[in-house]
Amino acid sequence: MLYLDLLKRLYAINSKKHSKYDLANMRRLSSLFLHPEKKYPTIHVAGSNGKGSITTKIAKALELSGLKVGLYTSPHISTFRERISINGKMISEGDVEVHLSTIFSAIDQEKLSATFFEITTLLAFLYFAEREIDIAVVETGLGGRLDATNIIQPELSVITTLSLEHTAILGKSLSEIAKEKAGIIKPTVPVVLGPKVPVELIAPFAAKLKSPCIAVEGTFQTFDAENSATAGACLTYLKVPVNYISEGCEVRPPCRMEKVDLKNCPGLMQPEAVILDVAHNPEGLINLFSSIKKLYPNFPLRVLCGLSFDKEISTCVSLLKKYGSAFHLVQAKSSRALSSENLYKEFILQEVPEEQLFLADTLEANLAMALQLATQKREILIVCGTFYIMAQVRAFLGIVEATDPFELNERNVVLNPNTLSP
Numbered sequence: 180m181l182y183l184d185l186l187k188r189l190y191a192i193n194s195k196k197h198s199k200y201d202l203a204n205m206r207r208l209s210s211l212f213l214h215p216e217k218k219y220p221t222i223h224v225a226g227s228n229g230k231g232s233i234t235t236k237i238a239k240a241l242e243l244s245g246l247k248v249g250l251y252t253s254p255h256i257s258t259f260r261e262r263i264s265i266n267g268k269m270i271s272e273g274d275v276e277v278h279l280s281t282i283f284s285a286i287d288q289e290k291l292s293a294t295f296f297e298i299t300t301l302l303a304f305l306y307f308a309e310r311e312i313d314i315a316v317v318e319t320g321l322g323g324r325l326d327a328t329n330i331i332q333p334e335l336s337v338i339t340t341l342s343l344e345h346t347a348i349l350g351k352s353l354s355e356i357a358k359e360k361a362g363i364i365k366p367t368v369p370v371v372l373g374p375k376v377p378v379e380l381i382a383p384f385a386a387k388l389k390s391p392c393i394a395v396e397g398t399f400q401t402f403d404a405e406n407s408a409t410a411g412a413c414l415t416y417l418k419v420p421v422n423y424i425s426e427g428c429e430v431r432p433p434c435r436m437e438k439v440d441l442k443n444c445p446g447l448m449q450p451e452a453v454i455l456d457v458a459h460n461p462e463g464l465i466n467l468f469s470s471i472k473k474l475y476p477n478f479p480l481r482v483l484c485g486l487s488f489d490k491e492i493s494t495c496v497s498l499l500k501k502y503g504s505a506f507h508l509v510q511a512k513s514s515r516a517l518s519s520e521n522l523y524k525e526f527i528l529q530e531v532p533e534e535q536l537f538l539a540d541t542l543e544a545n546l547a548m549a550l551q552l553a554t555q556k557r558e559i560l561i562v563c564g565t566f567y568i569m570a571q572v573r574a575f576l577g578i579v580e581a582t583d584p585f586e587l588n589e590r591n592v593v594l595n596p597n598t599l600s601p
Contacts, residue, residue, distance in 0.1 A: 240419050240428065365390070
């Protein structure tokens, strides 16, 4: 199948080391296709947490106002095609085939190298230009200043939150990370700052570029409300009518405080609630569990979790044990996945009793166990952590959606074609 073959080639690029981070290569690639990103206005969104939710809310409100809106986000949950959509409809396998084939041919002919994210970003820009969209909402992949998306000249920039992340690449202090995120700010282009962004860290960069700062203020009951306020500030600046802003901000992407309805899955046990969320770093976990505790103050929380080894594991475990009553530990199909055994050891190191920790041979077996115990004990089941466990979780819970083979993702670089089902 051409679609899967092209994805295998695309994902395999990540097995090669790319130590140089700059925009020259992305500009060169885009120039081969006459800079498709210049053919429509864009909104550019960076930040440590909340990017996916805020871009989705902005895109939906703009769509409701009558525009044809491209949305580019990452990573995906179940299929690569989620990353690129127009008015809520994912790019088709056929369009992926056409554009990836064209990009690979150009790269081969010009003898260029390119990263997974550069190629995927170019694919999105080409698709949006071909479909003659009115506006694109573009999420950065990592950081901002040197991110492949940063060749665009947006109408509006957005920084959602700031926290320590990817410190080996972005820097080991909040001020260093702020510099990377602020790198998306363009001369005279306004920048919206989420309510938890330290304005004093971003304002100097904006001032140098004569870019107005629009700082969202206030305290919010949930992280989703905070994201809605940030999206609302962007949409207000863009003069979107209030009714479309309100309706658009009701939308959330999958696995963001997503409550799963199991009523149509008679074979599964039924806990008080099952919540899926891709919180995978300290700030994300704090946002998730503080929201959960407000929604379900009287229920204990059972947690199924898988993490990547490049996160702040000790801090994450410390937060999990603060909120959870029992922990089911799993490992993603990802080259960066922390093994469930090593995650178990960290919980033991932090003096979590063994009887509160659960391992199993497969993710599915551990999830079934978690559902059973949460039902018996009248608990809320929280599934959180890396994006790369969620496709399996959603499939097991009976969520019907387009899905690529579980093993096929940009973090699973050792690909064995014999293990991939069509």
